Amino acid sequence: LTDLPAATLMVASIAVAGIFRPIFVALSVLTKETYAICAWTSLVDLRGKPNAFWRGAAQLAIIILPCLAWTIYVHSRFPIHSYGNRNFSWPFEGWIYGLAFQLSHQKFFAIVAMLSLLVQLAYLAWWPKADSLYWRVAVTFAIAACFLSDDPFTSDVSFTRDLLPTTLGFNVLLMRESPVRFRLWFLAGNIGLCTGLIAILQRTV
Numbered sequence: 001l002t003d004l005p006a007a008t009l010m011v012a013s014i015a016v017a018g019i020f021r022p023i024f025v026a027l028s029v030l031t032k033e034t035y036a037i038c039a040w041t042s043l044v045d046l047r048g049k050p051n052a053f054w055r056g057a058a059q060l061a062i063i064i065l066p067c068l069a070w071t072i073y074v075h076s077r078f079p080i081h082s083y084g085n086r087n088f089s090w091p092f093e094g095w096i097y098g099l100a101f102q103l104s105h106q107k108f109f110a111i112v113a114m115l116s117l118l119v120q121l122a123y124l125a126w127w128p129k130a131d132s133l134y135w136r137v138a139v140t141f142a143i144a145a146c147f148l149s150d151d152p153f154t155s156d157v158s159f160t161r162d163l164l165p166t167t168l169g170f171n172v173l174l175m176r177e178s179p180v181r182f183r184l185w186f187l188a189g190n191i192g193l194c195t196g197l198i199a200i201l202q203r204t205v
Contacts, residue, residue, distance in 0.1 A: 006032035007164045013042070014133045022062040029067045037144055038165070039063045041136040089149040098153020109194070113160055114153070116192025120163075120170040121145065123185055129173060138169025160193065167193070 006028045013024035021042055028035045039060055046052040046059075095114065102110040121142045129135040145163050152159040160167070170189055174182050 001161065002032040003161045003164050006035050007168060010035060010038065010137060010165060011168060014137065022059040026063045026066050029063060030070060033067055033071070034144075034162075035165075036064065036067060038137050038140050041133060041140060044130070044136065045133070088147045091146050094148040094150045094153050095146075097150035098159070101150070101154055109192075110155075112194075113192030116189055117145070117160065117163055117166070119185070119189045120166055123170060123173075123189060124166070127173075129176075132173060134169040134172045138166045138173070141166045141169075 009024050009028035009031060013021050013028065016024060025035070025039065025042070029039070042059060043056045046056050049055070095118075099111065099114060102114070120138075124135065124139045124142050128139070141163055145159075145166065148159065148162070152162055167190075171186070174185055174189075177185065
């Protein structure tokens, strides 16, 4: 699966500066193309700097053009298959369907995972930290998550994996909070991640 390496490269892009930042973002996008929605996040830091427009355009070119060239190459070499799946839908339509699906199948831990992700979305919306690149990346995926279709919500492993950047950003931002507030939000926002550990234990026992 490409989610973990793509998220790791995105975190690496936040940790570095200068020309290396868009390079790491470009590598992340090449690993998983949906990470292209984060191409704008580092442009905010260019405000007020000399030649901000051209520097921003250069960064976007570094991020987007390699993925675009690779996509054109792949489409030119291989036949296109349509799987009939919708990736996006009306706001929270996928969440509502997913909740109903998990309730009907009595998947308690998947429901907890969904609620934990909603806690993360609520935290990012309630305490915006636009000065943080972690927040901008996390909230970008959080906004995209509102439009997810029902397909990812049939499996808790799927939708938690899709929102890995949101979870990472949420936890990094929590480090700024007071100990009491940190513990409350950390527990509420991460308890759903235990579903992966439980799934592993169920398969091994």
